[in-house]
Amino acid sequence: MPSIKGSRRRAIGLHLPLIIGTVISAFPFYWAVIMSTHSSSEIFSYPPKLLPGTHFLENVRNLFDAIDFFGSMWNSLLVATSVTFLVLLFDSLAAFVFAKFEFPGKGLLFGMLMVIFMVPAQLSVIPQFVVMARIGWIGSMTALIVPAAANAFGIFWMRQYMKTAIHDELLDASKLDGANFLRQYWHVALPVVRPGLAFLGIFTFMGQWNDFAWPLIALTNPDNVTLQVALSQLNGTHGTTDYGIVMTGALLALIPLLIVFAIGAKQIIGDLAKGAVRG
């Protein structure tokens, strides 16, 4: 039997590094709070400030003068929610078909899906830009929403989920009751896979909200951009002169995401880890 003293020492030995890790994980968020509550002259003083200051509202006012914060946040919300809705619809429909039905060409089509999964993003950047410039989508949010409306990862992931979650007996029974394909999808499949949809939805939303490279290229009108692009513009023009404003922008841009994460943290962490171990 280990002594009480020994097990307590063991607990400290375990928790101390874990707590240090937690502090390092949290520090940049804390630093953003510190910086966004000080004026730029306070920020440039030595030693650096480690406690919150009193200039937050002033920084927020200056931020709203410098960029169209709510306009770009609205754009980000529009893109992220539209894409999430479309991905959930299209991916779950396709996944349902691949998980539960047989039809000619199924193996080939699903094999193609797996290959597409691995094609890197840069290869399609130029042609996508050229096509969208031709049809006049460059500069608008459509350029962000349409290409992202269905994806190989989501179909593959939902298919794995549906294969075990939806029981064949249930589908057979609904068929005997005269349910057609759409009714089966809507009334049998979707209610069962709701937790899977929640994971895919949160995952998609966060990915779209944070997307940067393609929006930076595709949104050519600097007055009509997503939040990440607006933040990058702000950093480019004020980055060396007014940290307070830039930090306030970064902090405010993090908040919606932290809310989404707070709602779905347990689900996300659990499902992601499960997928990795299984795969």
Next chain:
Amino acid sequence: MAVLEQTPPAVAKPSPTQPKKGWRKYWHLYAAISPFYLLFLAFGLFPVGFSLYLSFHRWDGLGTMEWAGLSQYQYLLSDTDFWNSIGNTIIIWALATFPMIFLAMVTAVMLNSAVRFKSLYRVAYFLPNVTSVVAIAIVFGSIFATNNGVVNAVLRGVGLDQVAWLNTPWGIKVTIAALMTWQWTGYNAIIFLAGLQTIPSDLYEAARMDGAGPVQTFFRITLPLLRPTLLFVLVVSTVTGLQSFSEPQVLLQTTTNDSTFAGGPGHSGQTMVLYFFQQTFDNNDFGYGAAVAWGIFLVVVLFSIINWRLVQRRGE
């Protein structure tokens, strides 16, 4: 493609003898999967083909295309800026990935034995991964700032010289790698933790009976059984790490005047993807940009294969 063989029992049976009737019978299934394939045709298959075609041409995106044969690829091979960007990318990747995997594994082993507050720690460690790279790169830029950053304040506090993190070749690379390590260590720790939890506890029981110490147990039991998870983490880190763009772009966009994709003074933080964006959208050289994209693709594939082989071989 083992997944393909495990198809569930058919609800509707295919009738290969009457193909025409079959197509009509299954039209709703094809319609249901069609959105993805239509989007793929427009924004996946066509782009890949078109970028291959483009890489054999000279084009500024507006005028007429000129046939260039293999000259774009010949230039790519002798382009010192491209090789510089490959070097930068691999150094940054290594500076980020090895500490990250080590720290993630140590964290996972500790979480696996510490029973209390486990879910609290998991949320805290996952938090860096859900934040936007742009916002957090701005914050890191200020943490590593030369005159009023907290890292230099700590260095000065313990009597060391301060470092011009975002102005020196190694400072730039270390800062980018620190940001990546911060963002991905917790994510990978949670994946390792899930892998650890699949290892049956009676194996540890037996090892303790045989008198194995914690270090021996780790190398004889934990590490070998964790190899599939390690492989997953390494491949994902390679594919994402070699295509890093947002971190160096946001951190270094204000440090040079020639291009926001330049990657800092002396291009010492210019990754492959930054170089691709600079060539394509700053220089309007779409043909060469396409060749660079294929070059990146090749480097990523080669590197993934090498990593895969290394981890696999150690298992034999």
